[in-house]
Amino acid sequence: MSLTERTPAGEVRSDQVGREVDLYGWVHRRRDLGGLIFIDLRDRSGIIQVKFDPVNAQAHATGGELRLESVIHVRGPVQRRPPGTENKELATGAVEVEARSVTILNRAQPPPFAVNEDNPVDEQLRLRYRYLDLRRGRMARNLQLRHRIAKAIRDFLDDEGFVEIETPVLIRSTPEGARDYLVPSRLKPGYVYALAQSPQLYKQLLMVAGMDRYFQIVRCYRDEDLRADRQPEFTQLDLEMSFVGEDDVLDVVERCFAYIWEKVLGNPISTPIRRITHAESMLRYGVDKPDLRYRLEIQELSPIFARSEFKIFRQALDAGGVVRGLRIPRTVGTKEIEALTEVARGEGAKGLAFWHREADGWRSPITKFFSERELTDLQQTMNAEPGDLVVAVADRVEVAAPALGAVRKAAARMLGLINAGIFEFVWVTEFPLFERSKETGEITAAHHPFTSPRPEDIGLLDDQPLKVRARAYDLVLNGTELGSGSIRIHDPELQQRVFQGLGISREEAERRFGFLLTAFRYGAPPHGGFAYGLDRVVMLAAGEETVREVIAFPKNQQAEEPMTDAPAPAEPKPLRELGLQLLRPPAPPTP
RNA sequence: GGCCCCGUGGUGUAGCCUGGUCUAACACGCAGCCCUGUCAAGGCUGAGAUCGGCGGUUCAAAUCCGCUCGGGGUCGCCA
Numbered sequence: 001m002s003l004t005e006r007t008p009a010g011e012v013r014s015d016q017v018g019r020e021v022d023l024y025g026w027v028h029r030r031r032d033l034g035g036l037i038f039i040d041l042r043d044r045s046g047i048i049q050v051k052f053d054p055v056n057a058q059a060h061a062t063g064g065e066l067r068l069e070s071v072i073h074v075r076g077p078v079q080r081r082p083p084g085t086e087n088k089e090l091a092t093g094a095v096e097v098e099a100r101s102v103t104i105l106n107r108a109q110p111p112p113f114a115v116n117e118d119n120p121v122d123e124q125l126r127l128r129y130r131y132l133d134l135r136r137g138r139m140a141r142n143l144q145l146r147h148r149i150a151k152a153i154r155d156f157l158d159d160e161g162f163v164e165i166e167t168p169v170l171i172r173s174t175p176e177g178a179r180d181y182l183v184p185s186r187l188k189p190g191y192v193y194a195l196a197q198s199p200q201l202y203k204q205l206l207m208v209a210g211m212d213r214y215f216q217i218v219r220c221y222r223d224e225d226l227r228a229d230r231q232p233e234f235t236q237l238d239l240e241m242s243f244v245g246e247d248d249v250l251d252v253v254e255r256c257f258a259y260i261w262e263k264v265l266g267n268p269i270s271t272p273i274r275r276i277t278h279a280e281s282m283l284r285y286g287v288d289k290p291d292l293r294y295r296l297e298i299q300e301l302s303p304i305f306a307r308s309e310f311k312i313f314r315q316a317l318d319a320g321g322v323v324r325g326l327r328i329p330r331t332v333g334t335k336e337i338e339a340l341t342e343v344a345r346g347e348g349a350k351g352l353a354f355w356h357r358e359a360d361g362w363r364s365p366i367t368k369f370f371s372e373r374e375l376t377d378l379q380q381t382m383n384a385e386p387g388d389l390v391v392a393v394a395d396r397v398e399v400a401a402p403a404l405g406a407v408r409k410a411a412a413r414m415l416g417l418i419n420a421g422i423f424e425f426v427w428v429t430e431f432p433l434f435e436r437s438k439e440t441g442e443i444t445a446a447h448h449p450f451t452s453p454r455p456e457d458i459g460l461l462d463d464q465p466l467k468v469r470a471r472a473y474d475l476v477l478n479g480t481e482l483g484s485g486s487i488r489i490h491d492p493e494l495q496q497r498v499f500q501g502l503g504i505s506r507e508e509a510e511r512r513f514g515f516l517l518t519a520f521r522y523g524a525p526p527h528g529g530f531a532y533g534l535d536r537v538v539m540l541a542a543g544e545e546t547v548r549e550v551i552a553f554p555k556n557q558q559a560e561e562p563m564t565d566a567p568a569p570a571e572p573k574p575l576r577e578l579g580l581q582l583l584r585p586p587a588p589p590t591p
Numbered sequence: 592g593g594c595c596c597c598g599u600g601g602u603g604u605a606g607c608c609u610g611g612u613c614u615a616a617c618a619c620g621c622a623g624c625c626c627u628g629u630c631a632a633g634g635c636u637g638a639g640a641u642c643g644g645c646g647g648u649u650c651a652a653a654u655c656c657g658c659u660c661g662g663g664g665u666c667g668c669c670a
Contacts (some may be wrong), residue, residue: 029631029632030632031628031629031630031632032629032630033626033629033631033633035627036628037627037629038629040630049630050631051629053627054627068620081628082628084628085629085630087629087630090630093630111601111602112622113620114603114619116631117619118605119619120602120603121603123599123662123665124661124662153607175669177669178670196624197669198670200670212665216633222669223669227669228663228665229665303664337595344617349599445670447670450670451670546663556663557663557664
C-alpha cells in the first residue's frame with residue numbers, strides 16, 4: 001500500500017471542492033449529533049472537519065465508533081460548507097470532507113490527559129507519555145519553531161561561507177570545567193572516553209587545518225545539576241573563524257540573530273546589538289548578564305558618603321568597600337522593602353538602607369545620620385521623584401554589586417516592569433581572563449584556558465593576573481546568557497604563559513594539551529569564535545520558561561527520562577566486558 | 592547537600608489557614624441513552640478519589656504536627 005495520495009488535513013481549501021481526497025490522521029474531536037457526526041481530523045499540517053452522513057451507512061456506522069486519538073483513513077469529496085456554518089477559526093473552515101469510506105487504522109485508548117487542548121498537565125506525566133504531549137499544539141509548535149530556527153542558522157551561515165563539520169563526541173577527558181560523562185573503553189580496559197562538553201579543541205584544530213569558517217549544530221554533555229535552562233545534554237551552535245578579531249565574530253553572530261528574528265519570528269531586532277563591558281555591567285546592573293528590558297540602574301554612591309558619619313557606611317568604606325544605590329520608581333511598602341532586603345541578604349549583604357523620597361525631602365529611619373550635603377548629593381545622583389524609593393548596599397564590591405543586581409531584578413518583577421514579547425540583546429565584552437575559585441581560592445580560567453588576553457593587558461599576566469582582561473564576550477538576551485566566545489591564543493608561547501598563570505606546569509600542559517601546542521607550531525592562524533545554546537534561544541523565542549518545552553525528550557531534574565526510565569541499573573554482562581565492578585549495588589528503581 | 596513551592600477520581604482545580612455540615616465539590620474526559628449543521632456541540636443518566644505514604648495529636652484529620660516518598664524552582668555546581 002502506498003500513501004502517496006495522502007492529502008494534508010490542514011491544506012484542504014475551497015479550490016479542491018468536488019475533489020476526492022484521502023485523509024490520514026488522528027481523531028482530534030468529535031461531535032455526534034445523532035444523525036450527522038462531525039470529526040475534527042488532525043495531522044501535523046492542521047485540522048479539517050470530516051462529516052459522516054447517515055446516507056453513507058457504512059461510513060456513518062464506523063464514524064459512531066470513533067474515539068479520540070484513534071488513527072483513521074477517510075476518503076471522500078471535499079465540499080463547501082453550507083452558508084453560515086463556516087468556521088473562521090480554522091484555516092480549512094470554509095470546507096469539509098464527506099466521509100464515503102473510513103478505516104480505523106489504530107483504535108486508541110482514552111489518553112491519560114487531554115491531547116486536543118493545551119491545558120496544564122503534571123510535567124512528569126507529560127514526559128512519561130511524551131509522544132502524546134508532542135501531539136499537543138504547544139509542543140508541536142515549539143518543535144517546528146526549533147526546526148525553523150535551526151534551518152535559518154544553517155541557511156545564514158552557509159551563505160556566509162561557513163562549512164558544517166562534525167567533530168567527535170567520544171573524546172579525551174580534559175579535567176577542566178564541568179563534570180564529564182565518562183564512557184569506559186572495552187578495547188582498552190581501565191581507559192575512558194568523555195562525552196564532549198563542547199567541540200572547543202577540535203574546532204580550533206579545524207582552524208589550524210585551514211577550514212577557515214566552521215560551524216556545527218552539536219550535542220554537548222555536562223554532568224551537572226539541572227535547571228530550568230540547563231539539561232545534561234544540550235545543543236549548541238558552535239562556530240569558529242580564522243583571521244578575525246572580536247568585531248568580525250560579533251558581527252557574524254549578531255547578523256545571524258537578526259536573520260533568525262526577522263525570517264522566523266517576523267520580529268526584527270535592532271542592530272548593531274549594544275555592547276557593554278563586563279566591568280560596566282557589574283557596576284550598573286550587578287550581574288554579567290544584565291536584563292535590559294527595564295531601565296533600573298545601580299549608581300555609585302561611595303564618593304557622596306566618603307566622609308559619612310553613618311557607621312554602617314563608614315565601616316564598609318574604610319574597609320575598602322563601596323556604597324551603591326538603586327532608585328525604585330514607585331512607592332514601596334514596608335512588606336515589599338522587607339522582601340527586597342531578604343533578596344539582598346540572600347546575596348550576602350548585611351542589609352538594605354532605604355530612603356523614601358517625598359516632595360519636601362527624604363524620609364527614612366536613617367536620615368538623621370546624614371548631613372544636609374550628603375542628602376542633597378544623594379538626590380543629585382539618584383534623581384528621585386516624590387514617591388520613589390532609593391535603596392543602598394554598603395559592603396565589599398563583590399557583595400554590593402550582586403546584591404543590588406538581585407534587588408534590581410526582584411524590584412523589576414515586583415513593579416511589573418517586564419513586558420513579555422520584548423527582546424533585549426546585549427554583548428558583554430572584556431571579561432576578565434581569570435577568576436579566583438570561591439571553593440579552592442585558586443586562579444581558574446573565567447572562560448576557558450585558550451582565551452587570548454587583551455594585548456594591552458599581557459604585561460599584567462605575571463604580577464596581577466586577576467586584572468587581565470580577555471578578548472572574550474558573552475551574548476545576553478533578556479538576562480539569560482545565550483553563549484560566549486573569544487579570540488583564541490594561536491601562539492604556543494603565549495598559551496604556555498596562560499597555562500602557567502593557571503598553575504598548569506609545562507609538563508602537565510604537554511600531557512593534557514600537547515596535541516594543541518604541537519599543532520600551534522605548524523602554522524596556526526589567528527582565530528576566534530562563538531557558541532550559543534540553541535535550546536535557550538528557542539526557549540526565549542517561543543516565550544517558554546524552561547528548555548524542556550523546546551526539547552522533544554528532555555530529562556527531569558533527576559536527569560531521568562521518564563518515558564524509557566533511563567538511566568537503568570547496570571547489567572552484569574556489559575560490566576564484565578568493560579572490566580568494571582560496582583562498589584555498591586544499584587538502588588532499586590523508585591516507583 | 593541547603594532553602595522554597597507543590598502532591599485531592601483518568602486530567603485540571605476547589606476544599607486545608609479557621610478540624611466535625613466531606614457520605615469530598617466543580618469542569619473536562621469516560622460509559623449508556625436522546626439528538627441531522629455541529630465546531631470547547633447540546634440534553635439526561637451513571638461509574639470513578641479511603642485526599643502521595645507512614646506515624647502522631649484529637650471524641651473526630653483531606654484539614655493540625657513529625658518523618659518520608661515523588662515533582663518543580665533555586666543556591667552550590669555549570670572551563
